[in-house]
Amino acid sequence: MSKEFVKEITAQSEDFSQWYLDVILKAGLVDYSPVKGCMVIKPYGYAIWEQIQNILGQMIKDTGHDNMYFPLFIPESLLQKEVEHVEGFAPEVAWVTQGGQNELGERLAIRPTSETIVCAMLADWIQSHRDLPVLLNQWANVVRWEKSTRPFLRTTEFLWQEGHTAHANYREAEDEALLMLDTYTDFVQRYLAIPVIKGQKSEKEKFAGALQTYSIEALMKDGKALQAGTSHNLGQHFAKVFNIQYSNAQGVLEYVWQTSWGVSTRLIGGLIMAHGDDRGLKLPPEIAPIQVIIVPILANNSKEVLQTANNLAQQLQQAGIRVQLDDRDQYRPGWKFNEWEMKGVPLRIEIGPKDLEKNQLVLVRRDTGNKTVAQLTTASSQVQELLIKIQTNIYRQAQEFVTSHTFIAKNITELKQILDNQTGYVQAMWCENQECELQVKEQTRATIRNIPFNQQPVSESCICCGKPTRTMVYFARAY
Amino acid sequence: MSKEFVKEITAQSEDFSQWYLDVILKAGLVDYSPVKGCMVIKPYGYAIWEQIQNILGQMIKDTGHDNMYFPLFIPESLLQKEVEHVEGFAPEVAWVTQGGQNELGERLAIRPTSETIVCAMLADWIQSHRDLPVLLNQWANVVRWEKSTRPFLRTTEFLWQEGHTAHANYREAEDEALLMLDTYTDFVQRYLAIPVIKGQKSEKEKFAGALQTYSIEALMKDGKALQAGTSHNLGQHFAKVFNIQYSNAQGVLEYVWQTSWGVSTRLIGGLIMAHGDDRGLKLPPEIAPIQVIIVPILANNSKEVLQTANNLAQQLQQAGIRVQLDDRDQYRPGWKFNEWEMKGVPLRIEIGPKDLEKNQLVLVRRDTGNKTVAQLTTASSQVQELLIKIQTNIYRQAQEFVTSHTFIAKNITELKQILDNQTGYVQAMWCENQECELQVKEQTRATIRNIPFNQQPVSESCICCGKPTRTMVYFARAY
CATH class of the missing domain: 3.30.110.30 (C-terminal domain of ProRS)
Structure with a gap:
């Protein structure tokens, strides 16, 4: 897919919106599809999503949640049970009305979110206080029929995780909603290097059907805010409508208290706009699919340079670093430098014939542009140290931006x-x-x-x- | 979800079909949903799918394929481009006709498979021979409107991976199709412990639009066969319809040669029916979400037994074994033995007061029922050896069944x-x-x-x- 040649991208100061579109297309994160409002997530963009899934997915498991899978379809009658919920989502639902050659008796919504189908199942699964808490999560696609869309930020179909839990009382549900908000905060700040504001949504902005909605908000480089994750204390609203009851220790029937919480591919949009600059993406090492790119400078003794670059790549990989060697011969080093900067790779390693003589290599940071010379023998420890510094510095830069804005x-x-x-x-x-x-x-x-x-x-x-x-x-x- | 109490399941010899349904519900793999033909995959069932995703996903990456994500929707005009393909799939497509409050100008198919949308994008991405091969894969949900359904085996919505590749010539496409069939074979035999027959489908049974379809077939315990995976050499059929051309080294335009290949949650159905018996599931250790279950036998000195069981669980976990301790106090050991046998856990460890005195524990194999006594100090190495033996034996049992049938x-x-x-x-x-x-x-x-x-x-x-x-x-x- 060599078509993605590097050329000028619009400056952020000139047109931030156009800069965003230039970057996501040219860095190979997404492409437009023949389906209105739907994006194709290309390998480099999807690799970021897989990083998010791996790290956040483990955090969700470590807090006691089990992954599972609910159906894509929600019968209309089910979606309509909770009044506020249906009012919130009905305007943006995609409806399946035909299956095979037949008109359906009841329309099926493509899930805009899964509370209703989850509740229908919980009503059956929960009987006793011994069944509580129920702590579930699913990674899935959802569809919301949006009028104006923008890749990652607002698309008709998007990918997300949605957690759904049921508890014995208000306190436990509230603790869960806040625990997951903290989990999101930790993940977004520590791995995506984006500082966030934790807080409660106003009544007007809360989730349709929730008692309280909590959010983390992030600031993009154009000064606009992005809601990066939400966690809802659903109270007993859904439990009463779906009749989800448990018998407590005294044998008395009570309604459960529920939560739901989610983050989506929108986080990738946040990652781009919180850190990117006029050279393109700027990915924090913790989330970058490629942490280090090695660009050999080939001249007379190409073979030895390539051999050394190859050995180095292996050495770094064994040290657990996500490294790639760019040994394509149809591009010049300068072109490659630009391309990998555009793709936001945190650290570039250059090795040329002169470096070979001195048994050294050059490290170039994406976040500062600083160059350092390192010895080949100690390369992997120096690279590891630098990646940590870059992660810290990218967070610091973002935090300074928030403070000054x-x-x-x-x-x-x-x-x-x-x-x-x-x-x-x-x-x-x-x-x-x-x-x-x-x-x-x-x-x-x-x-x-x-x-x-x-x-x-x-x-x-x-x-x-x-x-x-x-x-x-x-x-x-x-x- | 303690509702899943263990009780008699139908014997395989009496009614295999009912045995299957009894097992999948009682082992907590799936539940029926309020949506016709769609299943809810419960945590234990989904954990098996995650194991499949992790292992096979890595094999797909290791053979050079990149994960990405294509839209759920396919415009009707796109689906209809390849004649054989649309004839094969049109009867089982679910159609979206309304988005939000509006009737759509063009119906959108929910992907029954993604060849057409992939091809629409490839036509744009591929220009030169330098762009080839394109090696892509996606993990996704697909929908086929089936008249009669059965959990895992045939459901309206199911989960799968679908690979899509483009090559410069027939030979490379053919090699790719066979490589992925070999990859499936390796995965299914080595991890799922199911012997398969590799071969080519007849013209009648091949994929709609393919040049050749290859399959792996497995034998279930009722003597019926299950198609466990397919790999298609698509030839240039789709390339010609979607105009996917590249300029070769001589600058001449040529159509690409394509493949596609997939396995689905159907594999879980195969896993159940290839190995299960009248006691329930029988999971090969390599794929089992829980490889070892520890059931403490509590009496007078409960505290010490529990402490020892806990330490053992930690010790096994550190050795990389997927272990769980069943310390629930509302169930008796005998009940737990039955439940974990039903769930197919390969190895059970029993520790009681008498074992404690002798510093030993009892190992019980799910595949043979054999009991062994082991010393606490050497437990993890003995467990590891046994798990390897169980894996081999389950495959051997399945192979013998095939031979005798x-x-x-x-x-x-x-x-x-x-x-x-x-x-x-x-x-x-x-x-x-x-x-x-x-x-x-x-x-x-x-x-x-x-x-x-x-x-x-x-x-x-x-x-x-x-x-x-x-x-x-x-x-x-x-x-």
């Missing part, structure tokens, strides 16, 4: 000014009245990202109505 | 007699005329499973028409 507004005028000049998070006070939330949105296109757990009041009165309040929220324009 | 027929009367008395594979000669194939099917309900690569003529003339032929085939009634 977090503002305070005391009234709507200030909020508008900030958003018109420098975008980012805006901390402001809110009276918790939905009327004010809607007014701010209408006037500024900014929404409440969440009510952060880490509350630091920035004034005494609501940004909109001026009523006294102690609740600080993050406003931002968002994806 | 493979018959020879020289004419239809003989074939009928065999199938009416003792079912299994029947080796017979065939003139390669479809007329004869159809007649045999009509008269005996047996189909040609494949034309085995390992040809051993059993007579000189076609089982049906009596014409001279040198082609031996395997007939069987099949799932």
Whole structure:
């Protein structure tokens, strides 16, 4: 697929949206498909998703959850059982009406999310308090019929994991919802190197059918926010509608308390926009499918250079480093440098005839552009150290961006000014009245990202109505 | 989910079909769902699928294939491009006709398989001989609207992997198709411990749109055959319809040669029916999600027994063994023995107060029922050795079953007699005329499973028409 030649990509400052599309296509992450709103995830993009699945998947198992698989289809009658839920999702459901040559008696929704089908099964599986908690997870595709789409960020079909749990009481469900929010936080910060704001969604923004929704929010380099993961305490809403009851230790029937939580391929969009620059992707080593690319500089003694590069690749691989050797002969080294920078590979190794003489190699960091000379014999330990430094530095860079793009507004005028000049998070006070939330949105296109757990009041009165309040929220324009 | 209590399951000899359903439900592999023809794969069943994904997935990567993801939907016009293909699949396609509130302009098929959408993309990606070969794979769900379904064996939605490749010439495509058939063979025999017959499908039974279809066939304990995996040389059929061309080294445009190949959750059905017995599942250690179950026999000195059992579990886990300790106090040991036998765990460890005194434990094999006493100090090496023996023995048992259930027929009367008395594979000669194939099917309900690569003529003339032929085939009634 050599068609992906490296050429200029649009500068972020010129048109961030176009930069994003340029990068994802040219780095070979996705391609458009003949199906409206659906993307093809290409090998390099899918390799990132597999990294996410491997690492987060293990974290989900380590917290006691079992993977399983529920059907793609949800009968219309099932989807309609929970009123808020169906109102939230009905507008974006894809419907199967024909199977083979026959018109179906009842339409089947393609799952936009699986709460209803999960609940239908839980009602059958749960009888006694001994059956609780039920801790389930599935990795699956879901479909939401979106009007305007953008690869990874909002597509008609996307890939995700969705956790579904049932508990004996409110406290346990709440603890679970918060545990999974913490798990997401840990994963996104530690592996994707993206700092997040943990908090609670407003009533208006919460999941259709939930008691409370918690989210982690991330800041992209254009100053817009991205909801990176959500965790819902569903309360007993679904349990009552689907009649999911258990007999407690005293033999009395009670409804279960439930949670659900998910992250999706959207995280890949976040990864691109939180770290990328005008040279392309910038992947943190912990998640990068290729951590190190070796580019041999071939001249007279090509054979020896290639041999050394090959040995080095093996040496690094044995040290557990994800390394690749680019020995294609139809491209010049400079072209390769650009291509691998575009693809965001954290570390590049150059080896040429002169390096060979000195038994050395050159290491070039993607995050800083810094070059270091290393000895061949100690290469793998130096590479490992550098990868750790790069991971830390990419997180630090992202954190600095958040800090320098977090503002305070005391009234709507200030909020508008900030958003018109420098975008980012805006901390402001809110009276918790939905009327004010809607007014701010209408006037500024900014929404409440969440009510952060880490509350630091920035004034005494609501940004909109001026009523006294102690609740600080993050406003931002968002994806 | 303690509802899965162990009780009698139907004997295989009494009603094999009912035995199968009893086992899959009671062992907690699947459950029926509110969606007709769709199953819920429960954690224990899904864990087997994850084992398959991990092992086979790595084998597919090791043979140079990249994972990626194509859309779930295929526009009707795309599906209809290849004539044979659409005729083969149209009768069993589920159609999306509504998205959100709107009627769609063009119906969308839910992929029954992905050749058409893959080809649409390949036409864009492939330009030069340098782009070849393209070696892709995806793990995905597919939908085929089946009239009668059975969990794992034939369901409306199922999970699978589908490989798709493009090559410069016939030879490379043919080599690829055979390489993947060999990969499947290796996987199924080595890990699932199921002996298979490798061969070519007849024209009638080949994949819709393929040049040649190769298959591996397995024999179930009721004497019926199961197609366990297929690999297709697609020739240039799709390339010509989708216009997938590359310029060769001389700059001349040529159509590519393609393959596709897949295995599905059907393998789990095969695993159950190839090895299971009247006590339930019998899982080969290499694929078993739980290889060893420790059941403590609690009496006076429960605490010490539990402590020892816990230490042992840790010790085995550190040795890389998939072990679980069943310390539930609401069930008696005898009940647990039955349950874990039902679930097919290859090895059970019993530790009681008397064993503690002697610093020993009891090992019980699922495949033979044999008991051995082992010393606590050397437990993990003994367990490892036993697991290898069990794997070998389960394969041997299955191979013996195949040998004792493979018959020879020289004419239809003989074939009928065999199938009416003792079912299994029947080796017979065939003139390669479809007329004869159809007649045999009509008269005996047996189909040609494949034309085995390992040809051993059993007579000189076609089982049906009596014409001279040198082609031996395997007939069987099949799932």
